[in-house]
Amino acid sequence: MKISLLFGLAAGAALAVALRAPLATTVLGLIAFGVLHNVLELRYVAGRFAPVLGGRFLVVLLGLISAIVVCRLAAMFVGEPARYAEILVGYAVLAAGCAHALRGWRLGAAAVVLIVAAAASLDFPGYHFVVLAHLHNVVPLFFLWEWGGRLRHAAVFRWTQVAWVLGVPALILAGALDFVLGGVSPSTVAAFAGDPARIIAASAPPGSATIVGARFLMVFAFLQTMHYFVWVYFLPRHAPDAARAFEARLGMLRGWRAWALGGGLGAALAVLFVIDYASGRALYGAFASYHAYLEFPVLLALLSPSGAAGSQLVFRETASERQEPAAVST
Secondary structure, eight states: OOHHHHHHHHHHHHHHHHHHHHHHHHHHHHHHHHHHHHHHHHHHHHTTTTTTTTTHHHHHHHHHHHHHHHHHHHHHOOOOOHHHHHHHHHHHHHHHHHHHOOOOHHHHHHHHHHHHHHHHHOOOOHHHHHHHHHHHHTTTHHHHHHHHHGGGTTTHHHHHHHHHIIIHHHHHTTTGGGGGGOOOOOOGGGGGOHHHHHHHTTTTTOOOOHHHHHHHHHHHHHHHHHHIIIIIHHHHHHOOHHHHHHHHHHHHHTTTTHHHHHHHHHHHHHHHHHHOOOHHHHHHHTTHHHHHHHHHHHHHTTHHHHHHHHHTGOOOOOOSSOOGGGGGGO
């Protein structure tokens, strides 16, 4: 039960800081862990799901996501047209994932859903990007659910994840924790971040009332903090097999080198954040597209029996190399 307890303690700490200082938690957390968690998440996904991410499928995904990077950089200069372009390319990424993972009526149903969703996103782009921001913080639930299958008490671990990913945000949005809200005044965030309203707008639906916007911001701050906990601490520590599988594909980032790359790039970008937070946030958002968008086709691919089975191939290790799944405690 130790791992589940660890998540409970981490969630409690993350909730405390998110409720009392949501702006500071959002801004300073991004500066401290944003780039590093990008590198470590890509390492995990590329290693853990190596059989899924390969060949022409990987080439197509990298090409489409690179187009999204261009869209996000262009948005700094041309604004809305680039955002609409990103929406279209983003749905193309999902379509590629569906085409790779699904067949028959499932593929047809997915196509209908994507068309309807794309139309809604183009009609309401402000809502699209808010949903995307929160959805990215929810995605670790699926990776942790899949990883937890190796544990003796898998059900306890898995439902612990559901509790903090879905249960805690539901309580915040329902107003159950309003009595401990710390507020979102400019004094709660470093001055270099600029107008707090812009930060709140990135996590709250357009036109949200003050208290509703504050709740969405606190949900975002909480989930972002737990997001970093998962990718920077938990999975690197408890899923070393994924790192080894990645290093087998890209030996130049073996061991400490991945951490050095993430830390070095993060430190360099932190300077830009302090000098011009808006530009730093835009640049980070552009290159973070790779890890943010790559998650979705991987999850879609795992819906297929071949994708789910293929993801197991990277873990055919001997008991001497790691503890057997049945011996791991939740």
